[in-house]
Amino acid sequence: MMIERRSDGRAPALLPSDLRGPLAGARGLMPEQRLALAVLENAVAMFQRRAMVGGRDFAETRDWIFSDDATWPFSFVNVCEALCFEPQHIREGLAGWLAHARALATARPLTVSRVPTRPRWCETG
Numbered sequence: 001m002m003i004e005r006r007s008d009g010r011a012p013a014l015l016p017s018d019l020r021g022p023l024a025g026a027r028g029l030m031p032e033q034r035l036a037l038a039v040l041e042n043a044v045a046m047f048q049r050r051a052m053v054g055g056r057d058f059a060e061t062r063d064w065i066f067s068d069d070a071t072w073p074f075s076f077v078n079v080c081e082a083l084c085f086e087p088q089h090i091r092e093g094l095a096g097w098l099a100h101a102r103a104l105a106t107a108r109p110l111t112v113s114r115v116p117t118r119p120r121w122c123e124t125g
Helices: 016-023 031-050 056-065 076-082 087-107
Strands: none
Touching: 031 056, 031 076, 031 087, 056 087, 076 087
């Protein structure tokens, strides 16, 4: 899985194509593997969408990804195993992405532009 740096300074994204890479030519994926891939893609997307705002969705997704519990069929470890992915590799990629995203957020604080009190079309004169 390769995570490329973006030229616009934003955190590099872990894309669904990064997850599908090893499975790109695998037309014969079993239905369980397709479901496992969809679960993993959804988790990565949730992790990246909610990383900067946190909340329950992010915490649950983060806990699922970084858990070594293999006692239930769709645990992160079992999903990775079903897809022949190395769980630690994905975890390291996401941890690196998160560190980079947070570094960018602290380097460029959000600024709030002045909002006019009245819409311009309401101005007289």
